[in-house]
Amino acid sequence: MPINRVAWRNVHFYNASTGATLGGFYQKGSLTEATLVWILSNVVFIVEDHWTVKHRESGRTITPSSNPVLPGDYDIYSEETIQVSDEAWFSRLISHAVSGREDAFRDGVRARDRKCVISGEVNDGAPWGVWAGFQAAHVFPLEHESLWIQYNYGGWIMNMDGVVGSSKINSIQNGLLMSKNLHTRFDQYLFSINPDDGYKVITFMPNGWGIDGRVLDPICRNLNNPDRVSDEVLRWHFRQCVLANMRGAGEPVFETDFPSGTDMMATLRAEPYGKERFEMELASRLRFIEGEGEG
Numbered sequence: 001m002p003i004n005r006v007a008w009r010n011v012h013f014y015n016a017s018t019g020a021t022l023g024g025f026y027q028k029g030s031l032t033e034a035t036l037v038w039i040l041s042n043v044v045f046i047v048e049d050h051w052t053v054k055h056r057e058s059g060r061t062i063t064p065s066s067n068p069v070l071p072g073d074y075d076i077y078s079e080e081t082i083q084v085s086d087e088a089w090f091s092r093l094i095s096h097a098v099s100g101r102e103d104a105f106r107d108g109v110r111a112r113d114r115k116c117v118i119s120g121e122v123n124d125g126a127p128w129g130v131w132a133g134f135q136a137a138h139v140f141p142l143e144h145e146s147l148w149i150q151y152n153y154g155g156w157i158m159n160m161d162g163v164v165g166s167s168k169i170n171s172i173q174n175g176l177l178m179s180k181n182l183h184t185r186f187d188q189y190l191f192s193i194n195p196d197d198g199y200k201v202i203t204f205m206p207n208g209w210g211i212d213g214r215v216l217d218p219i220c221r222n223l224n225n226p227d228r229v230s231d232e233v234l235r236w237h238f239r240q241c242v243l244a245n246m247r248g249a250g251e252p253v254f255e256t257d258f259p260s261g262t263d264m265m266a267t268l269r270a271e272p273y274g275k276e277r278f279e280m281e282l283a284s285r286l287r288f289i290e291g292e293g294e295g
Contacts, residue, residue: 005250008206013040013053015082016075022084025246027069028203030213034064035197040076043242046085051078089243089251092141092187102142105170109136112227113177117217118186118193118201119210121179135183136175139233145169156233159226173230176220182209188253192241195234202238204245 005026012024023044025031040053053062056073076082110131115122123134140148145167148154154168168174178186185191191203191211199216203209221228244251 003253005205005245005253009250010071011069012073013044014073014075016054016077017082021248022076022082023246023248023250026203026205027071028207028212029068030200030202031069032065032197033062033067033069035194035202036069037062037064038196039242039246043087043239044085044247045076046083047078047080049078049080051076051080051082053077084248085243087243089240089247090141090144090147091251091254093143102170105138105172105175106136108172108227109175109177110134112172112225113217113220115177115217115219116179116182117176117220118178118182118191118214120214120217133180134177135180137178137183137186138169139174139176139229139237140169141187142169153232153236156230158230161226171230172227174233176216176229182211185209186237189237189241189244189251190253192238193234194238195231199234202241204241 006024008026009024011027013022014020015022037053041047045051054060054075054077055062055070056075058070062069062074110126114126116134123131125131140153148169149167157168157171157173159171159173160168176186182191190205190207191201191209193216194200194202195216199221201211201214201216203212216229216234221231
């Protein structure tokens, strides 16, 4: 069954007028008050008038400072109605290359990064073409290619050299190399990168991964490299991560481990967003079949 993100939150937001719960998140230590104020203003809440947020225990009004957000309860004050945003959140599958279209993407991300750009772990096997334990992750997911096309997100891709497919979603600029375990967590929106706070990595659940507060490795974002990861796709993922973890009751964390003999499709159908994820899985398998035909 999907896991509720509320269970591990140590920061909670309340409507000061009604006492209603508005959201919250888990603070590992790297999310600053400045980032929190921006998130509440631009992603989580819709408030037409001036509003303030106070840390209940200390009574201190939160300002856009570089101080880390303290765990605890926070009250949101406004003379107008506070609405929780209904911005669309998009569930995703664990993204893997399934057809020939993605081979160039994988190889290009490997060549550019050569290490896990999240943890800094170097792939010692790279000189011999051994990439066990490392995976090229799509920042914007392949299974939502129709949305990528609909909203013209291909405009975020500046370098078209070697891009396979007209949508540009398989551009190296939409990819990051990371360790296999972090790839799964990235696709589950359990951590993200904020390009507007020094490319800081922010995690959203209790963990010992050693990445909270790290900075995305410069090797993948070198301004002199036309294949550098797009800031816009990073912003998209960070925004989705905020919606998943901080708004209202949050979004579910889905099952990803399906050993041989597991009825994966039945599990997907029974989950929240089940129809959407079921259709994405079918589309993913269709891409694989099409990729086999390309060979």
